[in-house]
Structure formats: structure tokens, C-alpha cells
Amino acid sequence: MTDPLVFPPMMSGHAVSGVSDAFATAQAKAAMGCDAGLIVYNLGANSLSAALVFAPEVPLSRAMSMLPTCEVGFQNALGALAPPEVAVHLEWGGGIRVNGARCGTFRVAASDPNVDEVPDWLVVGFTLPLWPESDRPGDTPDATALYAEGCVDVEAPRLLEAWARHTLNWINRWEQDGPRSLHEEWRGLAYAMGEEVSQNGLIGTFMGVDENFGMLLRDDEGTTHLIPLSSLLETL
Template sequence: MVFPPLLTGIAVAGDPVAAARESVAIEVEPGSVFYGTDATRLEAAIVLAPEEALADALPVAFAVALGLNDAIGALAPPEVALHLVWPDRIRINGALCGRMRAFASTGDPKEEPDWLIVALDVPLLTASGVEPGETPDETCLYEEGCGDITSHDLTDAWARHMMNWLHIFLTEGFAPLHEEWRAKAHGLGTEVTYPEHGTFIGLDEKGGMLLKRESGETALVPLTRLLAV
């Protein structure tokens, strides 16, 4: 697999997230992308070394998500619709199809992390033992008409498109990513229950969720909610 410049691909027979988290102990090069070899799913984790506070660095996760959006858009039939659920879920044709996670050396939004890992997990095929239609709110790419997409092709396309959004984020900031993400946002302008209940009215300048409560007050759910415990 050929990765774009500034990214280094590392194939992992096991869990790419575990490999990425182990790699930071030996100070792996930023831009290292650990990806799985399981043909039934896309599993990948990119290691980053931010030079700013966690709250300012974490919106890079939108570059990871938009890279996936563009990759599926390039490979899937035109009728396949992808939407992004804040902060970490992916929907294909309305059903859940994968997730995003983030890990950092600190959970303090004001502290500069030594490292930041953003990971994707998207099923291409239904999990073993699960019959199609058995979980109506969960799907895989194969069930949504994307049977020709391979894990190799999706990983390759995602890396290329993600690198484009990473460049935009580093040179222009979060605003262009915010604008693009809004077009793919699930539930924007409507009442939502995930990750909290309220009317989803938008994002703040750091990618946090703005919710209008029943009381009429506006609450901020920070993007650090994305961080895996």
C-alpha cells in the first residue's frame, strides 16, 4: 500500500489502536498510520504530535472523518449517503456503520499533549454470526451496495483524502473543515439524544457541540467528549 507524503503506513496483524498506543512509548514518527489487515473492515489509527493545547489540536479529528467521507464518496455508488454523528459515529444510508475514537497523553484541554491518536473502525462486512437485518440500526458497507470496495482500497483512499484535509487544517485552521462537516452532519438543527439530549444548533470554534436545552439555555459539550477513557 502506498501512502501519501508525510504519512507512513504500518500494517498490523492485530489491533491498530493498540499498536499505535504502544508506539508512542518509543516516540514513533508523527504521521505514522497503523492499519489492520482484516479484509472485513477498515481499521486505522494515525499518530500525531500536536504543538498546541489539546482543545486546539483535537479538531484534527474532523480531518480524519472528512477523509473517510471523501474516500467512500469516491468509491461507493452515488446513491450511498454518509453522515457524521457528532462526535464519533458514522451513518451510511441512515444506519450506524463504524466509529471514530481519539486518545491523548492528557485529558486537560489547556495542556499540550505529547501525542494524539485518532482512529477509525468501519465494517465492510457483517460481523460473523450476525444475520443481515438482525440489527436494523447497524449496517456494513456490503449491505449498502458497496460490495466492490475492499479494505485495501478504502484505507488507501482514506489516507489520501485525509492528508488533504490535514493540510487544510494546518494551513487554514478549523473553519473550512467546520463548513464541510456541516454538509454531512447528522441531526444538525434537530432534537438529538446522542451524546446528550437537546436541539443540535451547531459547533463552536473548537468543534464542540452546541445544544439548546428544553429550558432554552444553550449548553456546550466539548470535543474532548471524543476522547476514549
């Protein structure tokens, strides 16, 4: 029997199993009025997925900062549990990179896509592959899984608990001190900053982010485009 999961105060857990989608389940529970701080999770044999429910008190344009907050919390959690030589970075679009290869992704949804309104709820979730889908990793060199990158001692339940703790720490810092420290931490973990990327149909150099974590993308003609973080919102 595995030990029960332990989450920080003001957070609670709800386990799903099998093919159940933690992200969709969290959205459904949020729509039904569950308490903020609920973590819906699925500890699968080959993957870990989880989603955290928020009840924002600020307009969606600012509340979207909970996406990079959760991402930084994940990086800090995995960084603390994985061997020191394992590098963990974050794509602006939600992708997780482990030792340079794609290893899971973050997703975000809200009750209302209007960036000027305070949404009833916001859900941020992630899926992390634990084992490769194929025994021929060379066929997909840009995709990997956690245990293929020297992290076999990282237990999924402990990683999930650590994600909750580190994310709560960053939520508190964001509420108390504003976004500056989160910006500094995220910039140091951002993948492909200063390089050419493709995002939302645009191609250009990833120059950084604005105060609300919108992507600043400079094209070949020297025009800088702002891609708002809200463009990553998913709908049921």
C-alpha cells in the same frame, strides 16, 4: 498477493493482524516516540480498522480538530470510491453513518487530557465493518456494514489509501487556512444536526458546533449546553 499499500509523503504504514487492535497499537507506538504520520492498520476479513498518529503543536483544545479532520477525510474517500447513490454522514460523537445506518465509528486518544496543554501525541482511529455480523440484517436495522450498502467494489486497501490522502489534504488546509473550510465541509456532512439527540447524558436539539467543534445542545428549557470535543477522549 495483494499490492502493497501506498501512503502519501510524511505518512507510513504499520500492519497488524488477527485480533490486534490498531488503535491501541498506535497509542503504544506514539508513547514510545514513533514519528507523526504513522498509520497502524488491520485489514481483517470482516472489518477494516486504522489509526493515525499526530504530534500536535497546539493545545489539545485545538488539536482535537484532528478528529473531524480525519472523519471528513474518510467521508471524502468513501464518497469518491462508493457508488454515487451511497450517502455517508458523520455523527458528532464519532459514529459513521452509511445510508442512514450506523456503520463503524471513530475514536480519539491523547497523551494528556489537559485541554490547555500541548499533548505529546494524539491518535485518531476508526473501525469499519465490511460484512454484517449476522445474515439477518432486519434484526439490527440501525446498524449496517459497508458491503451490505452496495459498496462491494470498494476494496479496503484502496479505501485506506484514499483516507490517508484525503485526510492529509484536510490537515494541510487546516494548517494553512485555519478551521473555516473544515467547519463548512463538516457541517454539510453532520448527521442529525437540528434534531433531538442524546450525548454525554444530555438530551436536546443538536444546534451545531463552536469554533473547536464542541457540540451545542439546546435542552427543552431553552438552555444551550457546550459539550467539548475533548469529552470523547479515550484512555488506555
